[in-house]
Amino acid sequence: MVPAADGATPATSANSASVRPGGSRGLRALRIVLWIACLLPLARLVWLAATNGLGANPIEFISRSTGTWTLVILLATLCVTPLRQITGWTELVRVRRLLGLFAFFYVGLHFINWIVVDQFFDWPAMLKDVVKRPFLTVGFAGFLLMLPLALTSTDAARRRLKRNWARLHTLVYVVPVLGVLHYWWLVKKGVQTPFPYTVAVVVLLGWRVLAWLRGQRKVAREGR
Amino acid sequence: MHLIHRPDIASSEITPRETWLDRRRFLGGAAAGALALAAGDLLVPTTAQAANAPREKLAGVKKSGWTVPETLTPYQDVTTYNNYYEFGTDKADPAENAHTLKTRPWTVRVEGECAKPATLGIEDILKLAPLEERVYRLRCVEAWSMVIPWVGYSLSELLKRVEPTGNAKFVEFTTLADPQTMPGVRGRVLQWPYVEGLRIDEAMHPLTLLTMGVYGEVLPNQNGAPVRLVVPWKYGFKSAKSIVRIRLVEKMPTTAWNRSQPSEYGFFANVNPEVDHPRWSQAKERRIGEFRKRDTLPFNGYAEQVASLYTGMDLRKWF
Numbered sequence: 001m002v003p004a005a006d007g008a009t010p011a012t013s014a015n016s017a018s019v020r021p022g023g024s025r026g027l028r029a030l031r032i033v034l035w036i037a038c039l040l041p042l043a044r045l046v047w048l049a050a051t052n053g054l055g056a057n058p059i060e061f062i063s064r065s066t067g068t069w070t071l072v073i074l075l076a077t078l079c080v081t082p083l084r085q086i087t088g089w090t091e092l093v094r095v096r097r098l099l100g101l102f103a104f105f106y107v108g109l110h111f112i113n114w115i116v117v118d119q120f121f122d123w124p125a126m127l128k129d130v131v132k133r134p135f136l137t138v139g140f141a142g143f144l145l146m147l148p149l150a151l152t153s154t155d156a157a158r159r160r161l162k163r164n165w166a167r168l169h170t171l172v173y174v175v176p177v178l179g180v181l182h183y184w185w186l187v188k189k190g191v192q193t194p195f196p197y198t199v200a201v202v203v204l205l206g207w208r209v210l211a212w213l214r215g216q217r218k219v220a221r222e223g224r
Numbered sequence: 225m226h227l228i229h230r231p232d233i234a235s236s237e238i239t240p241r242e243t244w245l246d247r248r249r250f251l252g253g254a255a256a257g258a259l260a261l262a263a264g265d266l267l268v269p270t271t272a273q274a275a276n277a278p279r280e281k282l283a284g285v286k287k288s289g290w291t292v293p294e295t296l297t298p299y300q301d302v303t304t305y306n307n308y309y310e311f312g313t314d315k316a317d318p319a320e321n322a323h324t325l326k327t328r329p330w331t332v333r334v335e336g337e338c339a340k341p342a343t344l345g346i347e348d349i350l351k352l353a354p355l356e357e358r359v360y361r362l363r364c365v366e367a368w369s370m371v372i373p374w375v376g377y378s379l380s381e382l383l384k385r386v387e388p389t390g391n392a393k394f395v396e397f398t399t400l401a402d403p404q405t406m407p408g409v410r411g412r413v414l415q416w417p418y419v420e421g422l423r424i425d426e427a428m429h430p431l432t433l434l435t436m437g438v439y440g441e442v443l444p445n446q447n448g449a450p451v452r453l454v455v456p457w458k459y460g461f462k463s464a465k466s467i468v469r470i471r472l473v474e475k476m477p478t479t480a481w482n483r484s485q486p487s488e489y490g491f492f493a494n495v496n497p498e499v500d501h502p503r504w505s506q507a508k509e510r511r512i513g514e515f516r517k518r519d520t521l522p523f524n525g526y527a528e529q530v531a532s533l534y535t536g537m538d539l540r541k542w543f
Contacts, residue, residue, distance in 0.1 A: 055316065056297075056305035056512045057368060120516055125505070133503055185503065189485045190413035191313045 027091045034095055038102040041069040042109075059117050066110035071183070071197050073103040074176045078204040085211075097153050100172070104150040111143055135185030142178035145171050173208065176201045277323055280442040285375050288356035290431065292525065296359065297370035299439050301512050306446045307364065308465055309413050310399075310406040317408075318446035324405040325466065327450040336396075336472035339387035346450045350436055353381040357440065358433060363495045363524045365459035369509045374454050375437030380428045382470075388424065392472035395427040396420075397453060397464040414480050420464040421477035421491065422455065425533055431456055431526060457526040459493045490543040494534070495524035499543045 022028060045065055048054045054061045077099040084092040119126050130136045149171060152158065158165045180201050183194035308318040311325075332349060335341040344352070355375050363369045383395070401417035403409045409416050426432060433454040436443060443449040448465025455462050461481050471477075481489035488502050497507045497520040508517040523530050534542075 056301035057315070057510070059510065060368075117515075122517075125508075129505065133505075135503060188313075189488075190309075192413075193313075 023091055023094055026089075027094060030092075030095060031098065034098055034102075038073060038099070038105075041065060041106070059113070062113050063110065063118065066106050066113060067183070070103055070106040070110055071176065071179045073099055073106060074172075074179060075197065075200045075204065077103055077172065078176065078201075082204065082207050101150060101153060104146050107143055107146055135182050138178045138185065139182035142175050142182060145175050145178070149175075173205055177205070277444065279444075281440060282350075282355060282375055282437045282442060285355045285357050285437070285440055288358045290356075291359040292361055292371065294359070294361070294371045295513075296373060297512050302370060302372055302438060303444050303446060305512065307366075307460065308408075308446055308448065310401065310408040310416075310418065310466075311446065312408050313413060319444075321407055322445035325400075325445040325449065326405060327445065327466075330450050330468075332451060332467055333469045334382065334386045334471075335469070337389045337392035337474060338472050339389060340385065342386055344382075346436075349382070349434070349451055352385070353377040355437070360433070360454060360456040361524050362454075362456065362460055362463075363509060363520065365461055365489070365493070365501060365506075367504060367506065367509050367520075369511050369520075369524075371511075373439055374433055374435045375440065376433045376435035376454070378430045379432045379434045379453065380430065382434055383428060383472075386472070388472050391474045392424055394424060394473050394476050395422050396469075396471040396473050396477035397422075397467050398469040398471070399464050400466040400468050414484055417468075418464060418480045419477060420453070420462055421479050422462070423476075423533075424472070426455070426530075429530060429533065431529055457495055457523040457530045459495060461489065462493050492534075492539075492542050494530075494539065494543075495520060496522060496539055496543065498522075499540055 023031075045054075045062060048061075049058070077096060080092055080096045080099065084090060115121065115126065130140045149169060152161060152165060152168060161168065176197075180194055180198050183197065187193060304319040305315045306318040307315065308322065311318040311321040328346065330346040331343050332346075333341075333343050354377065356377055357373050357375050359371060359373045361369060362372050397420045399418045399420075400406070401409045422432065433456075435448070435452050435454045436450060438444070438447055443452065448463075451467050452465040453463045453467065476491060479489075479491060481493075482491055495506075500506050506520055509520045510517050521527070
């Protein structure tokens with residue numbers, strides 16, 4: 001098994017001398033695939049908008065679509081480390097930022113759609129809703145937590161923040177939990193659409209907990 | 225001074241559906257080109273199965289005075305954006321799945337606290353009173369709304385015939401729950417069958433419409449064929465679809481959404497901008513087809529006709 005140090009020492013793995021600047025051919029191919037995959041939901045929305053295909057309630061359609069894809073890409077971001085550990089392909093960590101930023105891109109669209117299209121800059125109503133409606137409170141909190149992650153995603157920010165960068169970026173574990181809560185609070189009772197996302201969050205965060213417990217045990221053994 | 229005078233739109237000036245659809249196709253074509261449109265039809269399942277079912281005109285429909293002078297929601301939207309959980313929880317599901325519903329033969333049992341209980345075939349129901357077209361607002365509890373030309377007659381016409389007794393305080397509507405034809409009934413999103421109810425004075429109110437058609441035609445399955453209720457001053461879920469039994473009862477019936485989530489869905493469910501749903505505001509609504517939200521009106525704009533039914537009631541308690 002490859003040693004698991006989830007995000008604890010990302011600087012060393014990313015900057016290690018053995019890794020070529022652009023990555024291996026496999027990594028470059030994966031990057032292209034992910035770029036295309038992450039742009040497809042947007043392309044679909046643009047296409048549907050142009051062909052009158054967004055249905056009777058286009059604003060709701062856009063909101064659901066961008067919300068869903070935010071969650072999906074966030075979960076994909078959380079898959080990177082387990083996949084790296086399972087496959088031993090350490091380079092994989094280098095698509096994590098790409099995925100994280102695409103998740104932020106879709107949450108940004110989701111947020112702008114809410115402010116501009118859905119609420120049309122009705123600030124008092126929005127403020128009231130964020131305070132009063134739990135589903136909006138957690139959704140808004142999730143968005144706020146993603147902001148510093150996106151802003152500190154550059155190499156420069158990572159160097160400047162040193163160890164605090166990794167600390168800050170543990171927020172990525174909180175965001176999908178808020179996202180799933182936001183979803184459950186939104187749907188009518190009995191509607192099960194958020195269920196698969198919930199399972200994915202539990203599995204992906206559970207993996208971290210198990211890895212951490214294993215690490216603790218190892219430390220304890222070696223300390224003896 | 226008003227520079228532009230905008231009169232209310234007379235129903236005669238409402239764009240006919242065909243013209244509207246043509247315009248829509250034209251705009252779509254202009255936006256993406258005819259080729260794109262053709263490919264779009266392949267990619268996007270908006271023209272769902274049930275929406276393609278043959279359409280049948282209803283004969284002898286006369287216009288009614290119960291008509292709001294507002295722009296009609298297009299037929300396409302009325303028949304593809306539906307909440308009908310027996311056919312799935314997504315708005316597009318009923319139009320996709322409801323083609324399996326068998327609406328002939330169909331009977332409605334009318335019974336309970338009445339002198340002349342009866343089992344009526346759908347053919348009898350269609351002939352029981354003259355069919356009227358009424359343009360009503362529809363306000364969903366989810367904060368969207370439509371304006372729909374329903375065809376039917378006042379439920380009171382039917383209820384009078386069975387001669388309710390003095391014990392008939394409420395009316396309970398039971399709708400079809402057939403796991404063979406309704407995929408949603410095989411799941412447990414609600415307790416089936418879907419049951420709704422009205423107080424007897426609400427049920428006897430002339431606005432309460434027993435509905436067999438829309439846009440001058442037989443109701444499409446996804447809209448609650450062959451016979452449904454339309455109670456325009458209440459949230460949409462009160463208007464039970466595909467009714468199989470109407471029972472006059474003495475006690476307030478347990479209704480489907482009230483049983484599922486009593487804190488969110490009351491028995492009365494009158495449209496009320498001042499009483500929020502616990503999870504969202506009811507102050508505004510999005511009229512399907514419009515960009516900006518509009519204010520929700522007390523009793524969905526029917527306060528003049530129905531507010532008196534609730535004199536002295538605390539509408540926050542009896543939401």
